[in-house]
Amino acid sequence: GKLTDGLNRGVEGALASVSEAYLEPVIRLGVTGLSRAGKTVFITGLVANLLDRGRMPQLRAAAEGRIETVFLQPQPDVTLPRFDYEGHLAALTGDDPRWPASTRAVSELRLSFRVQQAGWLGGFRGPRTLHLDVIDYPGEWLLDLALLDKSYADWSEDTLARLDKRPEAKEFMAVARAEDGSLPLDEMRAQALAARFTAYLAAARAAGWSDCTPGRFLLPGDLAGSPVLTFAPLPRPSEASRTSLWQEMERRYEGYKSKVVKPFFRNHFSRIDRQVVLVDALGAIHSGPQALEDLRRTMAEILTAFRPGSNGFLSKLLLGKRVEKILFAATKADHLHHTQHGALTGIMQAMTREARDRAAFAGAEVAAMSLSSLRATVEETVGRNGDALDCVRGRLLSTGKQAAMYPGELPSDPARLLSPAREGAERWLDSEFSLMSFAPSRLNLRPGEGPPHIRLDRAAEFLIGDRL
Ligand code: GDP
Incomplete structure (x- = not known):
């Protein structure tokens, strides 16, 4: 008893110091x-x-x-x-x-x-x-996690409801609504639907929307053109046979979940x-x-x-x-x-x-x-119309020329920006922010150069x- 306990403790101690030194x-x-x-x-x-x-x-x-x-x-x-x-x-x-x-x-x-x-x-x-x-x-891949809990029918319903209010989705919504999911699959129409849906996602992303899932539609990598990326949300038909467009879309959606989303979470x-x-x-x-x-x-x-x-x-x-x-x-x-x-x-x-x-x-x-x-800019305070504006100066990507610009103002109290009651009431960073595409200044790690x-x-x- 006591002897082996002591031995074990000795072995444990030795192992601990070994792992400390080598692990x-x-x-x-x-x-x-x-x-x-x-x-x-x-x-x-x-x-x-x-x-x-x-x-x-x-x-x-x-x-x-x-x-x-x-x-x-x-x-x-x-x-x-x-x-x-x-x-x-x-x-x-x-x-x-x-x-x-x-x-x-x-x-x-x-x-x-x-x-x-x-x-x-x-x-x-x-x-x-x-x-x-x-x-x-890509963060888009992380957002795909929410798909794992959703059936194709639920995902379609939620997505179509959201897209209904978005101007970027107008064209896709028109095609999706005209589609009858109970009809037999026509591959060309399935591809056209997926292409319209992808175009919507890209437009939504460009317009500043964040929830642009399925993430691989925007960043397909070597999955481009494969059936797991050739689906789109559809209005649910009252019945759908095994060979219908609806069922094939559902099969691809489930394939996307099990063959694309799950392996990412498992492996990385x-x-x-x-x-x-x-x-x-x-x-x-x-x-x-x-x-x-x-x-x-x-x-x-x-x-x-x-x-x-x-x-x-x-x-x-x-x-x-x-x-x-x-x-x-x-x-x-x-x-x-x-x-x-x-x-x-x-x-x-x-x-x-x-x-x-x-x-x-x-x-x-x-x-x-x-x-x-x-850091692509340096600071500069510029007099404009009698005001002293705290600007940043950098080289513009568009012209290659240096410019000092004022992005506009942020509220000092975040509540003014974030309170839902204020929605639409105020705009921030509406001065020259949209023009501020600066070229990178050369990454310089030497001291004394900013x-x-x-x-x-x-x-x-x-x-x-x-x-x-
Ligand atoms: P990713 O898609 O998340 O990998 O984004 P990138 O790292 O490629 O950055 C996207 C763009 O944001 C870049 O091409 C730059 O135009 C801009 N950007 C990123 N970091 C900075 C920064 O620190 N300063 C400025 N001025 N622009 C940045």
Whole structure:
């Protein structure tokens, strides 16, 4: 009894110190957000600034000088596309800097750290190795989770009801209403329906709507043209035979769920430890109250995906494992003079709080902030009509010329923007925001040439600082 207990304890102790010395911890950081939210630029900026830590003062381990080296390593998942860091960096740092190509599918990148441990004992223990696996995936794919709980009939009904009120869907709605689902499948008509539906989704996305599922319709990858992407919502016929259009659409919809949505959650989503959700809040605010309301609903829906037990399929998949931290970050803060950054952060925090309430979310640590992954502007105060306007100056993509512009105003009290009673009453960022398409300024990590980012180091501190 006693002897074996003691032996066991000795073995356990030895194993613990072995694993401490040799086991290298891995953090799997998910980066998501709807298309054009800024995922590619975020990852490229984050990695570039981590590799060269001179410009990350808010990352504690960096400020304390404990990070010895950071380097890129081959990723563990050999069948997953590698995030094209070098290609994107080359686009941003070339002689004629360009924005890189956006995220179209899931990809991964492994970054490894050699870090001195914190505290006065840390120096004696020697450096540790920690791996950060960054997983980039479209936010549209996350929203597809809601489809898993819905039959084709329910999904059709909900979607058609929503589309009915949208001008972008007018053409699709006319075709869908004229269709009789009980008639035998005609492949050409099915394809025409799916094409119209896809065109609607693209128009809705461009107009600033967030809920543009099924996500693969906009980012099809190698599924383009396959039956799982050739369906559309239809009015339910009173009866439908096995060979009818309705039943075939239903079969494809179910195929999309089981062959496209589920594997993504199983293979990628289920293994994420920490998550950053990037949000183009400025774009939504500029688009107006409806787009903003839609974004608020979408944020709650995204949080639902991270709520344990929110979905039967997910609960079985995750078996109690949960994401530890979630950051909602408004991107492109360099469109605003810093005097307005506080207002943007306040809006993000209010929206995140509200999303938590809507999704009845509890568990992970959730935070909100505003940032710019790659600062394309400098600040300038300009006199106009007797007023001093806090502008930002950058090189316009359209003309290639420098311009100082004023985006318009954000409310200092988020309630003025977010209260539903105000819907339609006020518009924000309605000055020159729509003209503000700046070219990237060359990503420059040398000191003394202006900060290359805004609060990217704070985001890194929240997401991984506790493990460094
Ligand atoms: P993704 O679709 O989420 O991968 O989005 P991207 O990272 O490709 O970003 C979409 C676009 O947003 C870029 O092409 C830029 O025009 C813009 N953008 C992203 N981050 C920033 C930023 O920090 N500052 C500015 N000014 N524009 C940005």
